[in-house]
Amino acid sequence: MTRPRGLRSTLDCMTEQGAPHIAHPRILVLGVCPGRHGEPPFRIMEIDGQVVGEARTVTDVLEKAASHGITIHDLDDPDVVRFVGGDKYTWSLR
Numbered sequence: 130m131t132r133p134r135g136l137r138s139t140l141d142c143m144t145e146q147g148a149p150h151i152a153h154p155r156i157l158v159l160g161v162c163p164g165r166h167g168e169p170p171f172r173i174m175e176i177d178g179q180v181v182g183e184a185r186t187v188t189d190v191l192e193k194a195a196s197h198g199i200t201i202h203d204l205d206d207p208d209v210v211r212f213v214g215g216d217k218y219t220w221s222l223r
Contacts, residue, residue, distance in 0.1 A: 154207060156194055158184060160214025161222055170221050172214075187217050 157175040164170050171183040174190060176197050184190045187204065194201050194210075201209055204217045212219070 154209050154211045155199060156190070156201070156210040158190055158210065158212045161219060163222055172220070186220060190217075 155177055159173040159175070161170045161172055169185055171185045174181050174184045174193055176194065176199065181193055181197065184193060190204075190210070191201055204210060
């Protein structure tokens, strides 16, 4: 499909040089959820857009990633892992 000259889509604008980089990491660690029935709080973890389970510590994140063939060298690299609703040190409800 060809576009009429002078007509630009939103996608064209977003992909120009200078557009902000939006990282889509393979690993997403969501905000802290309260534990059930006396269990400690946890964070839902996704890999490649699929929920893979709960993480209660940063070690859980590393182990789940490794079990899916992903080695994390830097937990502060947002291109690799993104922590939502807190950082790698946030494991309890505030």
